[in-house]
Amino acid sequence: MAVVELKVGMHCERCIKSIKKAIKTIDDMESYQLEKETNKVTVTGNITPEEVVKALQKIGKTVSYWGEA
Numbered sequence: 001m002a003v004v005e006l007k008v009g010m011h012c013e014r015c016i017k018s019i020k021k022a023i024k025t026i027d028d029m030e031s032y033q034l035e036k037e038t039n040k041v042t043v044t045g046n047i048t049p050e051e052v053v054k055a056l057q058k059i060g061k062t063v064s065y066w067g068e069a
Contacts, residue, residue, distance in 0.1 A: 005065070006049075006066055007039050007041075007063070008041045009062060010034065023043055026055050027051075029043055041056075
Protein backbone atom coordinates (compact mmCIF):
# COMPACT_ATOMS: atom_id res chain seq x y z
CA MET A 1 0.00 0.00 0.00
CA ALA A 2 1.35 3.40 -1.00
CA VAL A 3 0.78 6.84 0.48
CA VAL A 4 1.14 9.69 -2.01
CA GLU A 5 1.45 13.25 -0.67
CA LEU A 6 1.13 16.13 -3.11
CA LYS A 7 0.77 19.90 -3.08
CA VAL A 8 -2.17 21.03 -5.20
CA GLY A 9 -3.75 24.47 -5.39
CA MET A 10 -7.23 24.49 -3.83
CA HIS A 11 -8.74 27.95 -3.80
CA CYS A 12 -12.48 27.35 -3.65
CA GLU A 13 -15.14 24.70 -3.13
CA ARG A 14 -15.34 24.12 -6.89
CA CYS A 15 -11.60 23.28 -6.99
CA ILE A 16 -11.98 20.89 -4.07
CA LYS A 17 -14.95 19.12 -5.68
CA SER A 18 -13.07 18.64 -8.96
CA ILE A 19 -10.00 17.32 -7.09
CA LYS A 20 -12.14 14.83 -5.15
CA LYS A 21 -13.84 13.69 -8.35
CA ALA A 22 -10.48 13.20 -10.12
CA ILE A 23 -9.01 11.24 -7.20
CA LYS A 24 -12.06 8.95 -7.04
CA THR A 25 -11.41 7.85 -10.64
CA ILE A 26 -8.01 6.33 -9.74
CA ASP A 27 -8.09 2.53 -9.74
CA ASP A 28 -7.21 0.90 -6.39
CA MET A 29 -7.43 4.19 -4.50
CA GLU A 30 -8.53 3.36 -0.94
CA SER A 31 -8.70 6.71 0.83
CA TYR A 32 -7.79 10.35 0.44
CA GLN A 33 -7.51 13.48 2.53
CA LEU A 34 -7.53 17.11 1.45
CA GLU A 35 -6.06 19.85 3.65
CA LYS A 36 -7.23 23.15 2.21
CA GLU A 37 -5.13 25.27 4.61
CA THR A 38 -1.85 23.75 3.38
CA ASN A 39 -2.94 22.68 -0.14
CA LYS A 40 -1.95 19.11 0.76
CA VAL A 41 -3.54 16.08 -0.87
CA THR A 42 -2.85 12.64 0.59
CA VAL A 43 -3.98 9.55 -1.34
CA THR A 44 -3.62 5.98 -0.04
CA GLY A 45 -4.00 2.71 -1.91
CA ASN A 46 -2.38 0.37 -4.40
CA ILE A 47 -1.37 3.36 -6.52
CA THR A 48 1.69 5.13 -7.89
CA PRO A 49 2.48 8.83 -7.48
CA GLU A 50 2.40 9.14 -11.27
CA GLU A 51 -1.22 7.93 -11.40
CA VAL A 52 -2.32 10.58 -8.91
CA VAL A 53 -0.34 13.36 -10.60
CA LYS A 54 -1.76 12.39 -14.01
CA ALA A 55 -5.36 12.40 -12.71
CA LEU A 56 -4.92 15.88 -11.22
CA GLN A 57 -3.09 17.32 -14.22
CA LYS A 58 -5.92 16.03 -16.41
CA ILE A 59 -8.27 18.53 -14.69
CA GLY A 60 -5.75 21.35 -15.11
CA LYS A 61 -4.20 21.35 -11.64
CA THR A 62 -0.55 22.20 -11.03
CA VAL A 63 0.88 19.45 -8.87
CA SER A 64 4.17 19.08 -7.00
CA TYR A 65 5.38 16.44 -4.60
CA TRP A 66 4.92 17.36 -0.95
CA GLY A 67 8.24 18.55 0.44
CA GLU A 68 9.56 19.92 -2.86
CA ALA A 69 10.49 23.58 -2.91
